[in-house]
Amino acid sequence: MAAAICFSSTIPTQAQSVTPKDMWEVGLNGGYLFVAGDVQQKFGWGAGVHIRKATDHLFSIRTDFMYGNAEGATSNDRTFTTKWMSATGYGVFTLNNMRFDRAVRKFNYYAGVGVGVNRFETEFVNEVERGTIPADFTPHIAGIGGISVRVSKGFNVGIGHQAMIAFGRRSDLIDGTEKEVGVRTPFRDIVNYSTINLNFNIGKASGKSEPLYWVNPLDIVLKDLDEVKKNQADMLSDSDNDGVIDALDKEPNTPAEATVDTKGRTLDSDKDGVPDYKDKEPYYPPRAGEQVNAEGVVTNPLPAAGGVTEQRVRELIDEAITNRIGSNGGVQGSGGGGGNGAPVTEWFLPMIHFGTDSYSIKYSDYGSLASIARMLKGNPNLRLVIIGHTDQTGDEAYNDMLSYQRANAVIEHLVNNHGIGRGRLVLQWKGKQDALVPSSASYMNRRVEFAVASPSDTEMDPPAATKGKSGY
Secondary structure (H helix, E strand, C coil), rough: CCCCCCCCCCCCCCCCCCCEEEEEEEEEEEEEEEEEECCCEEEEEEEEEEEEEEECEEEEEEEEEEEEEEEEEEECCEEEEEEEEEEEEEEEEEEECCCCCCCCCCCEEEEEEEEEEEEEEEECCCCCCCCEEEEEEEEEEEEEEEEEEECCEEEEEEEEEEEEEECCHHHHCCCCCEEEEEEEECCEEEEEEEEEEEEEEEECCCCCCCHHHHCCHHHHHHHHHHHHHHHHHHHCCCCCCCCCCHHHHHHHHCCCCCEEECCEECCCCCCCCCCCCCCCCCCCCCCCHHHHCCCCCEEECCCCCHHHHHHHHHHHHHHHHHHHCCCCCCCCCCCCECCCCHHHCCCCCCCCEECCCCCCCCCCHHHHHHHHHHHHHCCCCEEEEEEEEECCHHHHHHHHHHHHHHHHHHHHHHHHHCCCCCCHHHHHHHCCCCCCCCCCCCCHHHHEEECCCCCCCCCCCCCCCCCCCEEE
16 A cells, blocks of 8 residues: 655756856858949958857847958949958847747847948059058948858858948048049948858857857746756656655655555564565564564564463454354354353454544554454454444534545455455444544544444445535
8 A cells, every 4th residue: 555645845946047158159251342432343352250249139249350352443444452451349139039939040130230440451543543542540330230040059151241331531542532533422432241151159068058149038938947847747756656756755666565654665564674565464563582584474472471472362362252253153142142251242342543524544553453354364254343433523414424434444444455355344334423522523533443243233325425514
């Protein structure tokens, strides 16, 4: 018989920061560099590297370094060649990370603005002159946009575009030409850089997430919920089916037939070293000097005080019962068909008690029930009346049912745990009648009594079902 308990528990979860630690992105890029200005552009090239770090799921900081060569020419020999080098810091916004349909994005759309510094040198030919714009540093503002495609947790590819507008007197000389000598055109020259990007996430993958612009902002919440569900499932599982959940089970691998306590430990009620489910005498502790075999039976019983052994006491009891039971199960003794002494129906038998509004048998009463079962097994013609009672509080109809349930629980225990034939047990119920302590909620009234059955004792039908208030 397995123990079962009910409890409520708060499942602890590991505290996590709202924003988890994530990896850095380092990217390599190459592509088409051209100047939108006064001279028609020709093919140019550029190469660069960037570092990007998310501050949260929507915003990140990116620093770009690039070098390239831009060219342009017209039909009237107006040409230029510009060597360009720049460093730009961007504030970048992720445009598609407010959708919560998946944990990690497949695509990342981004755009941002930034400022930086550049250094360019231009060789030019125009209608007026041939010359060189000497290298010097110039500040600029810039815009960036692009799309990246996630390949794995550590790698993604993408395409992007940057546009940079320089400041100062040199801002219209990147293509080596002004519309009029000494007069700047209405718009500065714009350096454009279209790229193909190979991006790598740097950091310990086991301890950090991908950059946050790839991660669903609800991912931490979803992971916490999954962890709670997993912990709950683990805590409520009962691997050995003993009625005690694994979180409380001190012996999680007890045999299926083992009787356990509320902590899942195999019961050894008489402390003889043999567990109850193997012990033929589970409630008879050996005395000092006595030894038991593998079945829990004492192999060297010591004489009891006065020279009478425990075995002899049992034999005397069995003989007394036998002398009072007729071969047909009838009652002998005084008033019962001859013999000496009190009729067997007047013998004292133990009673067991119950908690308030309960019909669960207490562990402390298992020994008494085992003794009754032993007596029944030793006297196969004996029948017992099992009588359920309640105290005198609560609704009468409810108490009738409760007294029936208490008697029935005792009968099921004797049948299921000790193999007593059901036909030898006569169920009767009294409700709150026959109280031992009149007009009281006394513990003594919440009981089951035992009596030796006479041929006239018959089983009572269950009381009618009730929906009344609780009884006791």
